Amino acid sequence: xxxxxxxxxxxxxxxxxxxxxxxxxxxxxxxxxxxxxxxxxxxxxxxxxxxxxxxxxxxxxxxxxxxxxxxxxxxxxxxxxxxxxxxxxxxxxxxxxxxxxxxxxxxxxxxxxxxxxxxxxxxxxxxxxxxxxxxxxxxxxxxxxxxxxxxxxxxxxxxxxxxxxxxxxxxxxxxxxxxxxxxxxxxxxxxxxxxxxxxxxxxxxxxxxxxxxxxxxxxxxxxxxxxxxxxxxxxxxxxxxxxxxxxxxxxxxxxxxxxxxxxxxxxxxxxxxxxxxxxxxxxxxxxxxxxxxxx
Amino acid sequence: xxxxxxxxxxxxxxxxxxxxxxxxxxxxxxxxxxxxxxxxxxxxxxxxxxxxxxxxxxxxxxxxxxxxxxxxxxxxxxxxxxxxxxxxxxxxxxxxxxxxxxxxxxxxxxxxxxxxxxxxxxxxxxxxxx
Numbered sequence: 001x002x003x004x005x006x007x008x009x010x011x012x013x014x015x016x017x018x019x020x021x022x023x024x025x026x027x028x029x030x031x032x033x034x035x036x037x038x039x040x041x042x043x044x045x046x047x048x049x050x051x052x053x054x055x056x057x058x059x060x061x062x063x064x065x066x067x068x069x070x071x072x073x074x075x076x077x078x079x080x081x082x083x084x085x086x087x088x089x090x091x092x093x094x095x096x097x098x099x100x101x102x103x104x105x106x107x108x109x110x111x112x113x114x115x116x117x118x119x120x121x122x123x124x125x126x127x128x129x130x131x132x133x134x135x136x137x138x139x140x141x142x143x144x145x146x147x148x149x150x151x152x153x154x155x156x157x158x159x160x161x162x163x164x165x166x167x168x169x170x171x172x173x174x175x176x177x178x179x180x181x182x183x184x185x186x187x188x189x190x191x192x193x194x195x196x197x198x199x200x201x202x203x204x205x206x207x208x209x210x211x212x213x214x215x216x217x218x219x220x221x222x223x224x225x226x227x228x229x230x231x232x233x234x235x236x237x238x239x240x241x242x243x244x245x246x247x248x249x250x251x252x253x254x255x256x257x258x259x260x261x262x263x264x265x266x267x268x269x270x271x272x273x274x275x276x277x278x279x280x281x282x283x284x285x286x287x288x289x290x291x292x293x294x295x
Numbered sequence: 296x297x298x299x300x301x302x303x304x305x306x307x308x309x310x311x312x313x314x315x316x317x318x319x320x321x322x323x324x325x326x327x328x329x330x331x332x333x334x335x336x337x338x339x340x341x342x343x344x345x346x347x348x349x350x351x352x353x354x355x356x357x358x359x360x361x362x363x364x365x366x367x368x369x370x371x372x373x374x375x376x377x378x379x380x381x382x383x384x385x386x387x388x389x390x391x392x393x394x395x396x397x398x399x400x401x402x403x404x405x406x407x408x409x410x411x412x413x414x415x416x417x418x419x420x421x422x423x424x425x
Contacts, residue, residue, distance in 0.1 A: 041308030048304055048374055052337065052365055152306055152377070153402070222339055226363060229376065236306055 004279060007272045011265055018261035024093070025254035032184075032247035039181060039240050046237060053230050056223050058202035070220065071167060072227045073199050079172035081118045083140075083162045084108055087178035087238055088128030089246045090148040095256075097249035098127040100189050101179045108175065108191065109137070120171070122162065124239070147246075150239035159235040163228055166195050176234060181244035185252060188245075194234045197227065297331035301347060303357060303373045310378050311347065311357065318371060319346040320364055329366055336366040342400070344416045345373065356381045356420035358396045358413070377402075381420050393421045 057073060086105045088098045105121070105128070112119045120140035123129045125147040132139055143158055165171045174195035182188040301318055303311040319328045321343025340362035347355045362375035379396040381389065396417055 038307065042306055044309060045304045045306050045374060048365075048372055052363060052374065056337065222337075222363075225339060229361070229363075233306055 028251040035244035088125035094250035095253035299331040
């Protein structure tokens with residue numbers, strides 16, 4: 001039977017942990033609300049951006065002989081170098097949030113390795129970077145503090161080199177891997193191919209939205225400058241979506257931890273009482289047998 | 296007078312959503328104004344000031360650093376990268392908005408001669424408000 005004092009100490013320690021996890025849960029809940037709000041507002045922009053780019057690309061695709069003459073829109077069948085950007089959290093204690101992303105990246109890496117494609121891995125977020133460093137996988141580029149505090153300017157800068165390399169022909173595809181927010185209790189893993197842009201979704205719309213004052217040469221110039229923003233925005237959105245997901249994952253993990261601690265305190269209390277009773281019984285027996293022997 | 300519906304969106308949310316009588320936009324090939332029933336048009340915008348004339352004749356100015364606009368007969372949708380609205384009820388608020396607007400201009404590392412004009416435009420817009 002365990003020592004009474006030991007059990008008491010354990011109960012105290014577990015209930016202290018419970019206090020911490022409960023506080024962390026509350027903090028994450030508050031942060032989640034803010035992150036969710038930002039992501040929601042941003043989605044409006046995303047929808048319009050997609051619409052504009054689809055419209056222009058769709059028109060060029062349908063009206064011009066030979067389709068779109070821009071590297072960003074042409075599918076490359078036999079890629080030689082691929083950029084993978086992954087987004088993980090800077091902090092842990094959020095359940096399987098980071099591991100899910102890391103697993104997806106590892107799967108992609110193995111896939112491309114089998115096809116003899118060179119992969120340049122670019123990481124955002126301490127946790128993912130640490131993991132790949134520990135496993136001696138070379139990172140081409142990395143950034144920390146970006147996933148916990150998304151900043152449009154910094155994220156633009158980060159992805160710009162990938163966009164430029166793609167346009168120069170040094171890279172043949174660009175993937176974005178991150179764990180996004182679905183609802184309060186679920187996260188959704190995204191493996192998005194941002195470059196080249198998938199043109200199959202662009203349809204030849206009605207000529208209703210005609211561009212009277214824009215010539216087709218300008219159209220292509222416009223598309224070129226739009227695609228930069230489009231990809232940069234995809235990067236930024238993945239960051240804010242990832243923050244929301246991180247907080248929801250942490251909230252959940254901390255909730256479970258609090259509940260587990262509660263259970264543990266309960267069973268420790270039972271054990272404590274049993275030990276106390278046992279001690280009393282032993283003491284009584286000792287007294288009684290002491291009295292017996294005196295007779 | 297007919298009104299048009301104007302929406303200005305940034306990656307961080309909506310900065311303007313409402314009705315306007317006319318709107319002046321800094322197009323790539325020069326400034327242009329849009330009234331209601333304007334024909335369809337999609338074009339790029341560069342660093343500059345969007346002037347929104349409202350029904351009560353007041354003008355609101357919004358500084359942008361890059362954008363794309365989609366105009367159709369009823370609606371004008373502007374997507375911008377970074378934007379600061381020059382507005383505020385008190386002198387202090389206007390000054391604060393002006394401050395952040397100047398920060399936005401400074402962040403554009405470009406020797407575009409238009410930027411000087413933009414700064415001047417901003418200050419006069421702020422003056423009008425006071």
